[in-house]
Amino acid sequence: MQHAGGTPEPVERFHTLYENCYQAIYAYVLRRTTAGHDDVPDIVAEVFVVAWRRRHVIPEPPAGRLWLYGVARRVLRNYERRVSRRQRLEARLREEASAAPADDLAYLSMREAVARLRPRYRETLRLVAWDGLSHTEAAAVLGCSVNAVAVTIHRAKAQLKKELSQTGPGPAVASVPSSASES
Amino acid sequence: MDFETLLRDADPARAVAVPGSESPAAQAALESCVADERGSRHHRPRALRYVAALRSPTSPGMRLRPLAAGGVLAPIAVGVAAALILGTAAGPATHNHPTVGRPVPFPIPPAQPGLIAALTYDGLPADPGDAAAVLRKLADRAAAQPAPPALGPVWYTKAAVWGSDLGPPHYGLDYRAHEFQIMQDWEGPTASLEVTRYPDGRVPPGIIPISRSAWKKPYPYTLAHNPATLPTTPAALRRRFLSWDLSPSNVVPPRHPLDLQVYFDAVSYMEEEPLPPAARAGMLRLMAGIVAKPPRHTDFVDIGAVTDRAGQPGIAIGEVEPGVQGQRSFGRPGDPSYLTVDIFDPATGALLGEEPAACSGPVTVLTVHTVNEICAPDSYTQYLQIKAVPSVPPAPKRGH
Numbered sequence: 001m002q003h004a005g006g007t008p009e010p011v012e013r014f015h016t017l018y019e020n021c022y023q024a025i026y027a028y029v030l031r032r033t034t035a036g037h038d039d040v041p042d043i044v045a046e047v048f049v050v051a052w053r054r055r056h057v058i059p060e061p062p063a064g065r066l067w068l069y070g071v072a073r074r075v076l077r078n079y080e081r082r083v084s085r086r087q088r089l090e091a092r093l094r095e096e097a098s099a100a101p102a103d104d105l106a107y108l109s110m111r112e113a114v115a116r117l118r119p120r121y122r123e124t125l126r127l128v129a130w131d132g133l134s135h136t137e138a139a140a141v142l143g144c145s146v147n148a149v150a151v152t153i154h155r156a157k158a159q160l161k162k163e164l165s166q167t168g169p170g171p172a173v174a175s176v177p178s179s180a181s182e183s
Numbered sequence: 184m185d186f187e188t189l190l191r192d193a194d195p196a197r198a199v200a201v202p203g204s205e206s207p208a209a210q211a212a213l214e215s216c217v218a219d220e221r222g223s224r225h226h227r228p229r230a231l232r233y234v235a236a237l238r239s240p241t242s243p244g245m246r247l248r249p250l251a252a253g254g255v256l257a258p259i260a261v262g263v264a265a266a267l268i269l270g271t272a273a274g275p276a277t278h279n280h281p282t283v284g285r286p287v288p289f290p291i292p293p294a295q296p297g298l299i300a301a302l303t304y305d306g307l308p309a310d311p312g313d314a315a316a317v318l319r320k321l322a323d324r325a326a327a328q329p330a331p332p333a334l335g336p337v338w339y340t341k342a343a344v345w346g347s348d349l350g351p352p353h354y355g356l357d358y359r360a361h362e363f364q365i366m367q368d369w370e371g372p373t374a375s376l377e378v379t380r381y382p383d384g385r386v387p388p389g390i391i392p393i394s395r396s397a398w399k400k401p402y403p404y405t406l407a408h409n410p411a412t413l414p415t416t417p418a419a420l421r422r423r424f425l426s427w428d429l430s431p432s433n434v435v436p437p438r439h440p441l442d443l444q445v446y447f448d449a450v451s452y453m454e455e456e457p458l459p460p461a462a463r464a465g466m467l468r469l470m471a472g473i474v475a476k477p478p479r480h481t482d483f484v485d486i487g488a489v490t491d492r493a494g495q496p497g498i499a500i501g502e503v504e505p506g507v508q509g510q511r512s513f514g515r516p517g518d519p520s521y522l523t524v525d526i527f528d529p530a531t532g533a534l535l536g537e538e539p540a541a542c543s544g545p546v547t548v549l550t551v552h553t554v555n556e557i558c559a560p561d562s563y564t565q566y567l568q569i570k571a572v573p574s575v576p577p578a579p580k581r582g583h
Binding site: 018019020022023026027030031041044048056057106107108110111114125129130157160161164 | 184186189190191192193194195196199201202203204209213377394
């Protein structure tokens with residue numbers, strides 16, 4: 001249902017957000033879940049329960065998607081607190097054991113390098129490089145300036161290149177300009 | 184492979200078939216939302232309610248419980264977009280009638296860490312269990328009050344909300360334990376405005392502090408809820424409530440036993456709208472009748488005199504719903520319970536506030552011991568002002 005004035009009602013806004021963003025939020029959670037994939041559906045469900053409860057304050061598109069990323073970020077943070085160190089270790093061992101092909105090793109090296117970034121760098125880089133957010137959008141999710149995102153991305157990539165060149169076994173990393181463009 | 188390609192392709196989600204919104208996992212997630220809504224007595228989408236709902240006792244470790252097949256999502260609760268406005272300092276509480284309650288200082292000093300109950304239970308009632316008698320007395324007092332100056336066209340609500348000690352079982356949404364906020368809400372036939380104000384000016388992530396909606400045609404909910412057209416007898420009020428609850432215009436089909444639905448309707452009116460004294464008295468008598476013969480799996484208890492966190496004296500009625508796995512769902516008697524305490528002004532019968540609480544066991548006779556030992560309040564909402572105003576104001580700018 002939509003108001004005659006064109007403003008979607010909260011329920012419709014929620015459903016639109018749900019249909020348009022479920023996959024993106026699922027992937028977002030998947031990328032950040034260190035304890036294996038089993039819990040991802042539950043975490044995603046929890047994100048949408050929170051969104052449902054707060055459907056009256058879901059911003060109009062396109063801000064709603066970014067708001068949902070913010071919710072997912074905080075739900076995940078809470079999830080991470082609940083996962084024990086032992087579970088995280090087990091999950092990491094499973095991930096390492098499953099890595100086999102050469103390409104996967106390169107990817108694994110990159111992921112591990114990303115994981116070693118300082119938290120702010122890591123989250124900013126993932127939002128832009130993997131979640132596909134523009135610098136402006138990432139700034140909205142993180143609550144910082146667009147310029148801060150650009151600087152953080154630049155530094156994160158520089159650190160990644162340095163790490164990969166030292167540790168291998170990743171491929172030779174070309175000296176590619178690291179300033180991601182606005183999408 | 185260059186760096187940018189490697190970085191992009193190292194995305195852990197690339198190698199995984201991420202389910203879409205039509206997948207079983209997605210449907211289960213959506214049905215969790217429905218389950219969450221069904222579990223709430225607060226079927227009306229009131230922003231104030233959702234603040235409390237956000238602090239629900241859902242255990243962080245539990246797996247969300249999808250409904251059985253057939254849980255269609257479509258029409259879940261919706262009403263008028265509730266509105267809260269960033270306003271000035273909280274003034275004295277006025278519930279149609281002046282002089283009710285005490286001024287709430289703003290900012291409110293934080294509650295004592297570890298304090299569980301927002302309410303102070305001042306004493307056991309003389310005739311515990313006879314909540315119906317209490318409501319009838321309140322009805323008599325409500326009937327004797329002067330009429331509010333106006334009943335519309337816009338309903339304005341100002342409320343103070345105290346969060347409880349959230350502790351570990353919370354979503355980690357950066358909400359502060361004992362968080363305090365002032366919420367203002369204008370609801371008109373063609374517009375609504377909501378503003379939430381935090382005493383320190385810091386808006387928690389995920390909160391949109393100002394929200395204004397407008398539409399061209401009068402919204403059915405506000406038309407149906409016009410307090411000026413309310414009948415005054417319990418039977419007529421009941422018919423009136425059900426005519427809306429069961430009407431095709433209402434996208435929120437009742438999911439409680441009808442008597443309970445009617446009880447909630449009456450509470451909703453009291454927390455949203457200025458009411459004629461006779462209508463308020465009729466609602467309290469209607470509630471008393473339901474309390475005297477409660478629907479199955481529901482219980483009402485006379486809590487007696489209380490003092491709320493703002494130091495406001497009140498008289499309280501507790502409504503107890505059995506829960507399932509700690510959620511606010513109807514379930515088997517003996518399961519963990521969900522308690523909602525409604526606090527009334529003993530002088531006027533006006534609704535002063537409410538305190539929802541999750542209880543780890545069944546609640547049959549509520550005592551101070553019961554509350555402190557097995558119930559953990561989620562929040563306390565105090566209604567500071569409920570009155571009619573001429574129009575919905577424009578949305579204020581952030582920071583003003």
